[in-house]
Amino acid sequence: MCLSLSLCYTIHSSKLCNKYAFSSLEHIMSGTANQETNTSQSVVSVEKQNKIFKIIVIGDTGVGKSCLTFRFCSGSFPAKTEATIGVDFRERLVEVEGEKIKLQLWDTAGQERFRKSMVQHYYRNVHAVVFVYDVTKMATFENLPHWINECYQHQLSASIPRILVGNKCDCKNQVAVKLNMVQKFADPYNMPVFETSAKDDNEADHVEAIFMTLAHKLKNSKPIMHPLSHDSVSSRSGIVCINKSPITCKSSEDSHSADGGKSRCAC
Ligand SMILES: Nc1nc2c(ncn2[C@@H]2O[C@H](COP(=O)(O)OP(=O)(O)OP(=O)(O)O)[C@@H](O)[C@H]2O)c(=O)[nH]1
16 A cells, blocks of 8 residues: 555644555554655654654543544634544644653544444554543433443553543533532542533633643653654644545534534534
8 A cells, every 4th residue: 555645744633534544544553654655754854753642532422522632732623523433633742841742632433333443443552541521411421431341341451541521611501410420420430520611712721731631641651652653754743644535534414513403512
């Protein structure tokens, strides 16, 4: 396969939902990409190598995983959202105690039909997990054991940092999940709980703080991927794109706004 076809740089994230993207992902994770792309080789020579940490973001569909990761990596609320198919992949370089590290955010699909084929990829070499629920939808909180179990099923160590995020706090009149209930749930798992809003600009610092909390926890742990191999394909911008997908991932019926907002809150 010609890797240079599917590896590219962008300031936006892209969907990993086709065989080219899968293959590219495998190359990156196995550290072979830099041997195959001419365009990336010049980047290798000038870039400082940074530790990379993989964080998966999981939870029910529509809880705001994409918006949260977009907020952290791009500094804004996305103008338009779509149901994630497979995984969205975003990355940001942050500084912790004088050291630059990369947080690689894997924004996974909440809908079962869009995640089946990629689940095994999500759970490989994970350094931290962000569980997300929607404070306005009790079912998304009640479903958290399902996501926690999925982590166990994929042999994720209970010792890796995990946090729980209640999103959509801007919908003040619609809050259905009480924080004390969440805290009670999270305590046995030793998970810190945060409530925030990806949408509310006033909460932007809070979203930042949530991911930086993880960054601090991760800084002194061991990155699994060799930095050189990954930097070779990613370091020109803050965000990596692994595909220019030849497949359109999105149909209008999958759009988050397609149901007229019935199932999701974007108030
Ligand atoms: N009011 C409000 N709406 C939000 C917030 N975050 C996300 N949304 C809306 O919630 C809907 C779903 O957001 P996404 O980020 O795509 O949800 P997701 O969890 O990634 O969904 P999947 O990709 O299907 O797993 C969209 O209509 C967003 O505009 C928030 O903080 N406040």
